[in-house]
Amino acid sequence: MARVRERDVAAFESIYDGYHRLVHGIALKMLQDAMAAEDLTQAVFLKVWSSPEAFDSGNFGAWIARVTRNRSLDMLRSRALRVESDISADIPLEGSLDDMVFATLDAESVRTALASLPDDQRKPIELGFFGGVTHEEIARRTATPLGTVKTRIRAGLRKLRLQLETSVVG
Amino acid sequence: MNRHDDAFSESIAVFALGALPESEASAVAAHVRTCAECRAEYDDLRGVADLVGYQAESSRSELDELAAARMKLRIMRVVRADAEAPAPAGIPTVERVAASKRPWFAYGLAAAAVLVAAFVSVDDVGLRSHDASQTQNVATANDRAAQLAAASAAAETQRRSLERELALVVAPGSKHFAVPRGEVIESNGRLVIALTGVAAPPNGKTYQAWTLARGAKSVAPSITFAPDASGRAVVELPESAAGIAAVAVSVEPAGGSKAPTSKADFVRALT
Numbered sequence: 001m002a003r004v005r006e007r008d009v010a011a012f013e014s015i016y017d018g019y020h021r022l023v024h025g026i027a028l029k030m031l032q033d034a035m036a037a038e039d040l041t042q043a044v045f046l047k048v049w050s051s052p053e054a055f056d057s058g059n060f061g062a063w064i065a066r067v068t069r070n071r072s073l074d075m076l077r078s079r080a081l082r083v084e085s086d087i088s089a090d091i092p093l094e095g096s097l098d099d100m101v102f103a104t105l106d107a108e109s110v111r112t113a114l115a116s117l118p119d120d121q122r123k124p125i126e127l128g129f130f131g132g133v134t135h136e137e138i139a140r141r142t143a144t145p146l147g148t149v150k151t152r153i154r155a156g157l158r159k160l161r162l163q164l165e166t167s168v169v170g
Numbered sequence: 171m172n173r174h175d176d177a178f179s180e181s182i183a184v185f186a187l188g189a190l191p192e193s194e195a196s197a198v199a200a201h202v203r204t205c206a207e208c209r210a211e212y213d214d215l216r217g218v219a220d221l222v223g224y225q226a227e228s229s230r231s232e233l234d235e236l237a238a239a240r241m242k243l244r245i246m247r248v249v250r251a252d253a254e255a256p257a258p259a260g261i262p263t264v265e266r267v268a269a270s271k272r273p274w275f276a277y278g279l280a281a282a283a284v285l286v287a288a289f290v291s292v293d294d295v296g297l298r299s300h301d302a303s304q305t306q307n308v309a310t311a312n313d314r315a316a317q318l319a320a321a322s323a324a325a326e327t328q329r330r331s332l333e334r335e336l337a338l339v340v341a342p343g344s345k346h347f348a349v350p351r352g353e354v355i356e357s358n359g360r361l362v363i364a365l366t367g368v369a370a371p372p373n374g375k376t377y378q379a380w381t382l383a384r385g386a387k388s389v390a391p392s393i394t395f396a397p398d399a400s401g402r403a404v405v406e407l408p409e410s411a412a413g414i415a416a417v418a419v420s421v422e423p424a425g426g427s428k429a430p431t432s433k434a435d436f437v438r439a440l441t
């Protein structure tokens with residue numbers, strides 16, 4: 001990314017090659033529209049090119065996944081319940097060693113780790129990320145008390161972290 | 171550091187996932203900023219929450235090679251054009267555009283800068299405007315306007331034509347027809363051929379485009395062109411797209427031919 005800041009096209013191209021399937025996949029899953037997903041992919045990467053300083057440190061893949069998710073939510077914003085995402089994005093992550101190690105993860109290991117979670121933890125997490133709905137909406141859709149949804153999301157994310165750490169260590 | 175409040179503990183994970191309603195998120199964010207205990211939990215879970223997106227990575231069946239190539243061509247074309255524009259160092263294109271309250275042409279901004287601005291909204295994460303630096307950006311943009319005014323008429327013409335071609339290529343509603351090493355784009359009633367990895371034509375030769383009118387028995391000559399130094403060619407055909415059924419390209423003697431004298435590099439039906 002340092003080279004992208006210096007307007008290095010080859011550096012940008014290698015980042016594009018590495019992450020376009022991730023960006024496109026998130027956009028497609030959330031927007032359910034092939035053309036819109038392509039347009040959103042273009043918008044996300046042009047943003048990477050035009051304001052590379054928006055990414056400061058940590059895991060680039062995690063960052064671009066979040067940016068794509070938030071841009072997709074912007075597009076879907078017409079829905080009644082708007083989820084606040086920008087506020088959490090405002091708090092810079094402390095670049096922990098783990099997050100750097102996570103940068104080596106691929107989609108397959110994340111899928112495997114997610115699949116290892118119990119359904120009642122995995123579903124609310126996926127709904128929260130891809131559905132862009134609030135925990136209240138998740139509680140309603142899954143017919144679960146709000147407090148239970150919160151507890152399950154927390155337990156699920158903690159377990160996911162453990163699983164991913166294990167898969168990195170091998 | 172503020173005192174920890176257990177009332178927030180259960181909400182940190184939901185907040186990290188981005189699934190707290192706005193009304194609650196502000197309070198949790200404020201607490202996370204000042205409570206070491208909750209901050210540690212947030213740091214632990216936020217990175218993991220973002221990785222959930224990896225699950226959706228497109229497979230080859232969701233994004234086939236052709237669609238992937240077309241998408242990449244579109245993006246790299248804009249990025250390359252922007253990189254080649256002599257931009258003032260250190261000032262991101264988007265901020266230059268955002269800083270300008272006057273019409274863009276007053277600053278003579280490069281075509282791609284305008285295009286990028288159209289795609290990238292300035293209210294995005296990390297793009298908060300900086301009042302102090304904006305003033306400086308405008309000053310730099312004015313310097314740049316002076317430089318551009320001094321540029322040659324030929325360069326200006328080339329810039330305008332590239333700008334127009336790029337605008338057509340990425341316009342909403344444009345149709346893209348894949349050809350070897352690129353595509354033919356139909357946009358706003360115009361036709362654009364966009365190719366990469368094109369070898370320079372042999373000495374005394376040129377590339378020539380051809381159009382086939384609907385119902386016609388033979389092709390009509392269109393524009394001649396050559397790729398730039400990096401093998402790219404983006405050319406707008408002088409003909410209107412209306413009534414054109416196919417586009418072809420062949421190598422012809424310099425100056426062009428009235429009818430093709432060599433086998434076409436490609437013939438692409440616009441359907």
Ligand SMILES: [Zn+2]
Pocket residue numbers: 173174175176178201205206207208209
């Ligand atoms: Zn706390």
